Amino acid sequence: MAMKRRAPKLYEARAAIAKALAHPTRLLVLDALRQKDMCVCELTELVGADQSTVSKHLAILKNTGLVEARKEGAMTYYSLTCPCLDGFFQCIESVLQKNLKEFRALVGR
Template sequence: MTGNKTRTQYEARARVIKAMAHPSRLLIIDELNRRERCVHELTEIVGTDISTVSKHLSVLKNAGIVTDEKRGVMVYYRLRVPCILNFFGCVESVLKQAAKDSLSVVG
């Protein structure tokens, strides 16, 4: 029964994946892969309102993808699971394949 994967497990996975499914959050993940960053820095990089970035970060944090650490007035975020980046390699494969067949995803 629980032999393999339950619906609950798929839901858990989906929550993690969903947390990544936004351009700004992907940008944030990419940036945090380089080094930790405070919210203010990320806001400049992303280019939207700081409240919006803060909400994106809380989505990522809630999904277990990033951690935060308060040092003084600043809150520094960093990636919690480095392998997230391999992930992107695969997504690129999809996009490359899609490009061959000129699907609309490639945008």
């Protein structure tokens, strides 16, 4: 990682957050959590992967500060910490839409 000239640390910190957002399973989880808090077993059911895999994805989101965990008996409930995610999702979606439109134009509708 070279980056000799401009505030490398800041861009690395930002990239760390973006990285946490850059996985389909984690996006699915975040999207689901927008509706309601969920425990690991619910999310595991939703995602359809191994429980350990889901648990690790949640750890990543938590370490980045995107979600927080709350223990309730044997279960751990996860919830979003950031309303700001809307801006992120909208941006992504808008790029997606733009690409789709260009693709359609290319194929000829």
